[in-house]
Amino acid sequence: MAAQGFRPVYHPAGHDHALRGAVQDLRTGRWVAMARLLDETTGWPGWTRRTQVLAAVAAGTDVVAAWRAEQPDSIAAAVMHSRVAVERAVRAHRAGHARTRELWQEAWTACREAVERAPADPVPWVGRLALSLLDARQSMEEHRLPPPAPMLPPGPWGLLAEAEKRDPYNREAHHRMLQFVYARRPGPLSEAVNYAQWASSAAPVGSALHALPLYVRVERYRRDRGHERALDLHWVAEDAVRDARRAMDAWFLFCATEEASLLDLNHLAHALYGALKFADAARVFESLGPYWTPQPWAYRTALPDERGPAEEVFLRARARCLTAPESRPGT
Known part of the structure; x- marks a missing residue:
């Protein structure tokens, strides 16, 4: 892959x-x-x-x-x-x-x-x-x-x-x-953060709503563009890693790939990659198979309205995760 x-x-x-x-x-x-x-x-x-x-x-x-x-x-x-x-x-x-x-x-x-x-x-x-x-x-x-x-x-x-x-x-x-x-x-996304946490916290295991906080985090990232020094830390913050892990453990591990939203899968792969959880991200990339969505990868580019740069970011992230030592069978 x-x-x-x-x-x-x-x-x-x-x-x-x-x-x-x-x-x-x-x-x-x-x-x-x-x-x-x-x-x-x-x-x-x-x-x-x-x-x-x-x-x-x-x-x-x-x-x-x-x-x-x-x-x-x-x-x-x-x-x-x-x-x-x-x-x-x-x-x-x-x-x-x-x-x-x-x-x-x-x-x-x-x-x-x-x-x-x-x-x-x-x-x-x-x-x-x-x-x-x-x-x-x-x-x-x-x-x-x-x-x-x-x-x-x-x-x-x-x-x-x-x-x-x-x-x-x-x-x-x-x-x-x-x-x-x-x-x-x-302005501030405090209401959106509160809503996403409220909705996801009430959702049962297997619900795609556990991925909802990942969307708010991407929106915050999108709005903070221009503050480049802060962006690299955005995905490894403790709450960002926690949101990614919760989406993985409470939704992805229980979802049927053919029924899952491609946007949800891409947001989860993106969050795990950003959190440096390459082995977990590799599992999501493998479940995506040949498919992808431009968002949220486009927001990591200087041209978020163009598909080409977003595809290159997706491909780099995918290759990094699938070739990570801990992602290989038997390691």
């Missing part, structure tokens, strides 16, 4: 081969494979993950609209419609597009209709959580409810509770909530 000439592959489906096939069909304008895949998907975690990936691909097309026109009674099509509408609204917000408010309203309506069509599904509630990011002033009452614990900010806690009622410890729901916390107040 550390062979010369290895080049990593980025694919949103990762190890999920069935999802990869549906994505390929979706990119050619066909929806039948997507419909079949979702019909065969069991469990809310897999459903949430697959609909998120499919929506990211479908958002720039009219494939889901064609599916709804062909099968107006399909509940899966209604949920995917809400997914695509949310994805478009969030992208418009990120780009400062003039139609952001219009797309936001369309997405909110689509989520409400999906809740009515699929009352047991967490995804429409996850969609409404994603839309809370657009309400920067927290003007909507559902976006400024009191928190469930001290040291946490007011926010869309009712939406998170609805998603968790349907799928406890839903990974995407908590990541959407973390994004809301980031956007709520620029």
Whole structure:
């Protein structure tokens, strides 16, 4: 796995081969494979993950609209419609597009209709959580409810509770909530740190939420760019090593690779590498196989918006970990 000439592959489906096939069909304008895949998907975690990936691909097309026109009674099509509408609204917000408010309203309506069509599904509630990011002033009452614990900010806690009622410890729901916390107040990340620790501390063994603090640490690193002297110490600090070890011991050792988020795996490999835990990082790199994600590696480069430098950092880290003496069999 550390062979010369290895080049990593980025694919949103990762190890999920069935999802990869549906994505390929979706990119050619066909929806039948997507419909079949979702019909065969069991469990809310897999459903949430697959609909998120499919929506990211479908958002720039009219494939889901064609599916709804062909099968107006399909509940899966209604949920995917809400997914695509949310994805478009969030992208418009990120780009400062003039139609952001219009797309936001369309997405909110689509989520409400999906809740009515699929009352047991967490995804429409996850969609409404994603839309809370657009309400920067927290003007909507559902976006400024009191928190469930001290040291946490007011926010869309009712939406998170609805998603968790349907799928406890839903990974995407908590990541959407973390994004809301980031956007709520620029500056120090104390609220985000508190939120990530609160969410991960309540999660059971095997939950991907144990990786949540790693994302906050990367965000802090990203914001501290320019203070170069402090950056090398960022990953070997006692709390950084502790967060990496907890994610390894409470999540990675129990997760199924084909169901794990590539972003989570990359964040864990990155944290262990930074903490100089090369043997542990090697196990995560091996589980990644041929895949990678540009983040968080891009933030270690001078050009974080370009994929090439990030790939080189990933490759150097991977080679360092896989060739470390303690990573070799029999040592």
